[in-house]
Amino acid sequence: MLSLYVPGASPVHRAPAGLKLAVLAVLGVGLFATGRLDLVATALLLVLATGLLWARLPFRALTAQVRPVWIWLAALFGFHLLVTGPLVGAVAVLRLLTLVVAAAVVTATTRVTALVAVIEWLTSPLRVFGVRPARIGLVIAMTLRFIPLVADRAARIREAQAARGADRVRLAMVVPLLVQVLRMATTVGEALDARGAGDVPGRRPRRRAAAENLGTT
Amino acid sequence: MRRGRRADAAAAAAIVPRTAIEVHDVAHFYGDRPVLTDVSLTLTERRIGVIGANGSGKSTFARLLNGLVIPAEGSVLVDGLDTRTQGREVRRRVGFVFQDPDAQIVHPTVEEDMAFGPHNQGVAAEETARRVEEMLVRYGLAGHRDHPAHLLSGGQKQLLAIAGVLVMRPQRIVFDEPTTLLDLANTRRVSRVIDALEQDAVVVTHHLDLLDGFDRVLVFEDGRVVADGSPGETVPWYVARMG
Ligand SMILES: Nc1ncnc2c1ncn2[C@@H]1O[C@H](COP(=O)(O)OP(=O)(O)O)[C@@H](O)[C@H]1O
Numbered sequence: 001m002l003s004l005y006v007p008g009a010s011p012v013h014r015a016p017a018g019l020k021l022a023v024l025a026v027l028g029v030g031l032f033a034t035g036r037l038d039l040v041a042t043a044l045l046l047v048l049a050t051g052l053l054w055a056r057l058p059f060r061a062l063t064a065q066v067r068p069v070w071i072w073l074a075a076l077f078g079f080h081l082l083v084t085g086p087l088v089g090a091v092a093v094l095r096l097l098t099l100v101v102a103a104a105v106v107t108a109t110t111r112v113t114a115l116v117a118v119i120e121w122l123t124s125p126l127r128v129f130g131v132r133p134a135r136i137g138l139v140i141a142m143t144l145r146f147i148p149l150v151a152d153r154a155a156r157i158r159e160a161q162a163a164r165g166a167d168r169v170r171l172a173m174v175v176p177l178l179v180q181v182l183r184m185a186t187t188v189g190e191a192l193d194a195r196g197a198g199d200v201p202g203r204r205p206r207r208r209a210a211a212e213n214l215g216t217t
Numbered sequence: 218m219r220r221g222r223r224a225d226a227a228a229a230a231a232i233v234p235r236t237a238i239e240v241h242d243v244a245h246f247y248g249d250r251p252v253l254t255d256v257s258l259t260l261t262e263r264r265i266g267v268i269g270a271n272g273s274g275k276s277t278f279a280r281l282l283n284g285l286v287i288p289a290e291g292s293v294l295v296d297g298l299d300t301r302t303q304g305r306e307v308r309r310r311v312g313f314v315f316q317d318p319d320a321q322i323v324h325p326t327v328e329e330d331m332a333f334g335p336h337n338q339g340v341a342a343e344e345t346a347r348r349v350e351e352m353l354v355r356y357g358l359a360g361h362r363d364h365p366a367h368l369l370s371g372g373q374k375q376l377l378a379i380a381g382v383l384v385m386r387p388q389r390i391v392f393d394e395p396t397t398l399l400d401l402a403n404t405r406r407v408s409r410v411i412d413a414l415e416q417d418a419v420v421v422t423h424h425l426d427l428l429d430g431f432d433r434v435l436v437f438e439d440g441r442v443v444a445d446g447s448p449g450e451t452v453p454w455y456v457a458r459m460g
Pocket residue numbers: 215216217247252269270271272273274275276277278
């Protein structure tokens with residue numbers, strides 16, 4: 001679910017993120033509670049209609065999410081053909097397909113910050129155990145931000161090594177990538193500090209000694 | 218070389234309060250290796266450049282100024298606030314722009330990333346939105362507000378990084394080689410952006426033309442300040458010395 005937000009002003013876009021996640025959760029439970037093909041197929045049609053007609057998302061936005069799981073769905077169907085039968089297999093596959101498409105609709109119509117805010121809210125009871133929900137949210141946002149970046153750097157290293165004729169030694173790629181990522185992580189830590197990430201508002205002041213020395217280690 | 222402090226008009230300073238940084242007898246080490254030795258300066262000028270060879274200690278010096286690095290010896294005071302004990306307050310006054318904007322952008326999309334700093338400072342949501350809007354327009358990013366940050370060009374990323382600092386309303390901004398990774402056109406663009414800032418700035422750079430019109434330039438060599446004066450005095454001296 002990387003940078004999947006497709007800007008828009010549809011009612012689905014404007015619906016609260018919490019509501020969309022709740023619907024997604026209810027849909028998930030409902031799909032697994034039933035074994036009827038007609039119900040599951042109807043759910044898929046409704047989800048598709050929501051995404052394509054109501055949210056006016058491009059078809060691409062939905063298929064992009066299905067592509068990576070396609071092979072697993074096929075394998076699942078094959079498994080059921082051998083073990084249980086085509087009907088159960090079709091239900092199992094459509095059920096997962098519906099969930100993947102529904103998740104794609106939610107992520108394509110909801111900003112990461114809004115999703116993160118819901119997650120922060122959901123995890124806020126954990127505060128009694130010393131967990132900081134704002135941190136969880138930040139970690140999720142940063143993960144989404146840095147995965148494509150690290151993928152880019154990996155591709156660049158692969159190119160550089162291919163240019164020098166090293167197309168066999170895949171492991172050799174890992175070391176320079178690791179070095180780059182660790183070096184960047186140090187700077188990202190500094191940037192977080194410089195941008196006040198340690199100062200999350202409305203919380204008790206923390207001892208800052210550890211963060212203060214980030215740059216000196 | 219003496220300090221060439223060109224008396225500059227206080228026009229811009231009327232909007233943003235000025236910040237004075239005092240560096241007292243600073244020394245810093247990584248392990249046993251000295252990276253800064255005997256640095257004592259008072260920085261009050263609006264535009265201060267920092268030049269020197271790779272490894273001469275420029276980045277470490279820059280990081281002292283907003284408390285990202287706490288000196289092993291000596292102290293750094295920003296408007297009288299010690300970076301050692303008042304890091305948070307210091308970082309509110311002194312913003313930092315890194316060489317690699319990719320390391321500084323922490324949210325997936327442009328608008329979200331810009332709002333990050335003010336959010337951390339506890340700025341109200343409407344006020345944050347207003348400031349972000351102003352920056353999106355100022356730096357031509359309004360059409361990209363929902364774009365994934367990793368799809369921006371290098372120049373746009375650096376503008377986003379700068380905007381992400383400006384929305385926090387610092388009084389002085391430290392730039393660590395802000396144009397090193399950029400092409401010529403984007404280097405000029407970022408240079409104009411820095412020129413136009415109403416805030417005070419300290420700019421570490423290898424692009425010597427960036428220093429035109431600066432009030433003061435510091436030259437670092439092996440962790441020491443070996444020259445300190447106007448660009449007219451220091452830059453030719455530095456170029457000659459580098460051979
Ligand atoms: N985190 C660090 N750990 C160990 N050595 C470092 C670290 N950062 C910088 N150095 C070393 O300190 C010296 C000065 O670095 P730096 O301040 O980055 O110089 P400059 O920015 O002028 O290139 C260099 O020799 C560098 O290798």
